[in-house]
Amino acid sequence: MMENRQEGADIAALMNDIGKRARAAAGPLSIASSEQKNLALAEMAAALLRNEDKILAANAVDMANGERAGLSPALLDRLKLDMGRIAGMADGIRAIAALKDPVGDVIAAWERPNGLSIERVRTPLGVIGVIYESRPNVTADAGALCLKAGNAVILRGGSDSAHSSAAIHACMVEGLEKAGLPADAIQRVPVTDRAAVGEMLKGLSGNLDVIVPRGGRSLVERVQNEARVPVFAHLEGICHLYLDKSAKPDMAVAIAVNSKMRRTGICGAAETLLVDRAAADVLLVPVLTALEAAGCEIRGDAEVCARFSAARPAVDEDWSREYLDAIISVKLVDGVGEAISHIGTWSSHHTEAIVAEDDAAVERFFNEIDSAILLHNASTQFADGGEFGMGGEIGIATGKMHARGPVGVEQLTSFKYRVRGNGQLRP
Amino acid sequence: MMENRQEGADIAALMNDIGKRARAAAGPLSIASSEQKNLALAEMAAALLRNEDKILAANAVDMANGERAGLSPALLDRLKLDMGRIAGMADGIRAIAALKDPVGDVIAAWERPNGLSIERVRTPLGVIGVIYESRPNVTADAGALCLKAGNAVILRGGSDSAHSSAAIHACMVEGLEKAGLPADAIQRVPVTDRAAVGEMLKGLSGNLDVIVPRGGRSLVERVQNEARVPVFAHLEGICHLYLDKSAKPDMAVAIAVNSKMRRTGICGAAETLLVDRAAADVLLVPVLTALEAAGCEIRGDAEVCARFSAARPAVDEDWSREYLDAIISVKLVDGVGEAISHIGTWSSHHTEAIVAEDDAAVERFFNEIDSAILLHNASTQFADGGEFGMGGEIGIATGKMHARGPVGVEQLTSFKYRVRGNGQLRP
Known part of the structure; x- marks a missing residue:
């Protein structure tokens, strides 16, 4: 008991110190030039490639531990690094270096009748905390994105990937130091104790401005429920695809198969298919046949089951399930109106798509649904910062505050006003 | 005890119901046309003028109660309504009607190499809670701003202004109803029990998206510490005015007197004056003489007191005090660098001003200080949504998330992405 309390106090002190050092690093970082930040990024990419052997050796330790601990093949695959994946990390960092520096960007500018000239310019957010699980590449991606936007970052990876993350982190610090930026700009929490996460959720005495959780539902749920600082996250992606009666059948089939089956485990994968009853004859069976042929299980409402014998009956929970698997729930609806109301009831406000040639149906879908994308x-699988041209993302947010949709470098900034006058007094 | 618990349960149920009704109203409101919202605003303004007698009678009750309760003259002045102030509220609502509708505004648009066309468009935030104290006009201003941005609002005014706020609120509802918008779009909490505020801070079961506290430090502090939903607020405005050695002396005098003395009780009033030591001979005495002549008390560091005999010695707390009164703390600094570091240490990140002719000093001040304005x-007294041309503000925020500086209709919105394709599949 005494010992635990002692440990808890140690971790609180450790995390507090990490927070203070991050805040101190955020100052010089916020006024670092684009050239200096880009130099650091280039040096990070080079260090990753140069230290490939060390990273692979560290990863081999994590993989061996993971196998001993009985991690699932899917988790082991996420954990695994090879030369291709290390080169991918380096390329990702170089792509972030190539992005426009968001800091100092003038978002809006206007003049007042009294001659005051007002600009709204982007500034860094400050200190960002990233809490992630088994993917070691988040260490590189998140570190690089935060740096580009002038933010200090505190990375807290899972214990499974601890050795790999530490080796990658060393390369990030090498890049910072070679560019003359503070090493504390990218810190890695060196303990895997869950109490460290608890300290981050409390906000590190005001030294943490936002938390980005990257991982499974239970992690995100804990962060959303307990964090005393803002969170950029999505709990789940219950994405809908609606096929309007005006849809071109071939396009409907192709988009349905791609939305569901390209990769079933990502948050932008479609989970529910809504088909316009007025075109069920031409759309439903071809689309479901193609999905089934691609290996997808169909769970339909009574009408769908009556029309497509391979469908299993859907139960209520199927409309709110993020399968992340080769399963789709299917329902007939009375046009775009009922599609919108079904989505309003069941959606997680992540991503929804309509296939239609009727502009009025598209406009209603776009206006009346309040989802991020x-x-x-x-x-629906285009729901991704890279596909949006943001050069990378630290996650996808479904909240409506500050960041929504893919969170890229722009979303990792705040803003301030610069007002220029020539002696104006307020009357 | 039993009774208290019963009352607590009643208030929780009442507030929960208000939250549900606000969320229900937010749906139709989010897709209401600009014309319909502007019609509601015009009808609200007309109803305020038509019901002037009722509003003044209600205000007389509040004023009589306030006098009996021994409210200070300043509080009684905030509470008091007359024909001019009612006309001012109506004009304010008409000014908000004249603003561009932010909802549906395309903030950014770009095309991807694969032909996808991406737009980021403004959407309402949802349900906004406003917690305020004695000024009854907040009922009209906040209600109108939230409506313009397509949000439902829950207004919780103080008990001092309960009768006045109820009379004004009735006019707002009349406007909503005349325009065919849901009456629940602008709700007023009908009880003055503090437990109602507690329920709002808990977020009304997910039916409250953001809270805006308008009032004194203790209210804002409670809201910032306890709210489980985002807050747009500033705790205080410790605003600095720095006079660089390159400043024109006449301009420095005029700006110092206006920044401090135009109105001493507003958050944009200057509280600390920093004077470049290199120009102390030409700037310090003229500026302090003018401030003193305008009725301002001077609290200076040792050097200032040595140079200006009417100054009282400042103590440490003077650098972190928001006087909201005719008092200013004054310090000599070694140029813009020391000014920036003093501001970094003591500022509340609200508003800071520099008087200078040297562009390099201005650029450093603008780049290195992270305050909202x-x-x-x-x-400094230009720190105001109206002066920024925003047509009004619901408050000024010093946080870095979502809204910063004056919070006008644009800051009361979120955004979503609209992506248009012609059959694109993700490879």
């Missing part, structure tokens, strides 16, 4: 005649 | 050669 709405797509017309395109796969 | 930075001004060059202009009074």
Whole structure:
């Protein structure tokens, strides 16, 4: 008991110190030039490639531990690094270096009748905490994105990937130091104790401005429920695809198969298919046949089951399930109106798509649904910062505060006003 | 005890119901046309003028109660309504009607190499809670701003202004109903029990998206510490005015007097004056003489007191005090660098101004200080949504998430992405 309390106090002190050092690093970082930040990024990419052997050796330790601990093949695959994946990390960092520096960007500018000239310019947010699980590459991606936006970052990876993350982190610090930036700009929490996460959720005495959880539902849920600082996250992606009666059948089939089956484990994968009853004859069976042929299990409402014998009956929970698997729930609806109301009831406000040629249906879908991403005649799997041209993302947010949708470098900034006058007094 | 628990349960149920009704109203409100919202605003303004007698009668009750309760003259002045102030509320609502509708505004648009066209468009935030104290006009201002941005609002005014706020609220509801909008779009909490505030801070079961506290330090502090939902607020405005050695002396005098003395009780009033030591001979005495002549008490560091005999010695707490009164703390600094570091230590990140002719000093001041509003050669008292051309503000925020500086209709919105394709599949 005494010992535990002692440990708890140690971790609180450790985390507090990490927070203070991050805040101290955020100052010089916020006014670092684009050139200096980009130099650091280039040096990080080079260090990753140069230290490939060390990273692979560290990863081998994590993999061996993971196998002993009986991690699932899916988790082991996420954990595994090879030369290709290390090169991918380096390329990702270089892509972030190539992005426009968001800091100092003038978002809006206007003049007042009294001659005051007002600009709203982007500034860094400050200190960002990233809490993630088994993917070691988050160490590189998140570190690079935060740096580009002038933020200090505190990375807390899972214990499974501790050795790999430490080796990658060393390369990030090498890049910072070679560019003359503070090493504390990218810190890694060196303990895997869950109490460290608890300290981050409390906000490190005001030294943490936002938390980004990257991982499974239970991690995100804990962070959303307990964090005393803002959180950029999505709990789940219950994404809908609606096929309107005006849809081109071939396009409907192709988009349905891609939205569901390209990768079933990502948050932008479609989980529910809504089909316009007025075109069920031409759309439903071809689409379900193609999905089934691609290996997808169909769970339909009574009408769907009556029309497509391979469908299993859906139960109520199927409309709120993020399968992250080759399963889709299917329902007939009376046009775009009922599609919108079904989505309003069941959606997680992540991503929804409509296939339609009727502009009025598309406009209603776009106006009346309040989800982060709405797509017309395109796969739901485009819900991704890279696909949006943001050069990377630290996550996807479904909240409505500050960041929504893919969280890229712009979303990792705040802003301030610069007002220029020539002696104006307020009357 | 039993009775208290019963009352607590009643208030929880009442507030929960208010939250549910606000969320239900937010749906139709989010897709209401600009014309419909502007019609509601015009009808609200007309109803305020038409019901002037009722509002004044209700206000007389509040004033009589306030006098009996021994409210200070300043509080009674905030509470008091007359024909001019009612006309001012109506004009304020009409000014908000004249603003561009932020909802549906395309903030950014770009095209991807694969032909996807991406737009980021503004959407309402949802349900906004406003907790305020004695000023009854907040009922009209906040109600109108939230409506313009397509949000439902829950208004919780103080008990001092309960009768006045109820009479004003009735006019707001009349406007909503005349325009065919849900009456629940602008709700007023009908009880003055503090437990109602507690329920709002807990977020009304997910039916409250953001809280805006308008009032004194203790209210804002409680809201910031206890709220489980985002808060747009500033705890205090410890605003600095720095006079650089390159400043024009006449401009420095005029801006110092206006920044401090135009109105001493507002958050944008200057509280600390920093004077460049290199120009102390030409700037310090003229500026302090003018401030003293305007009725301001001077609290200076040792050097200031040595140079200006009417100054009282400042103590440490003077650098972190928001006087909201005719008092200013004054310090000599070694140029813009020391000014920036003093501000970094003591500022509340609200508003800071520099008077200077040297562009390099201005650029450092603008780049290195992370406050919501930075001004060059202009009074700090311009820190105001109306003065920024926002047509009004629901408050000023010093946080870095979502809204910062004056919170106008644009800051009361979120955004979503609309992506248009012609059959794109993700490879």
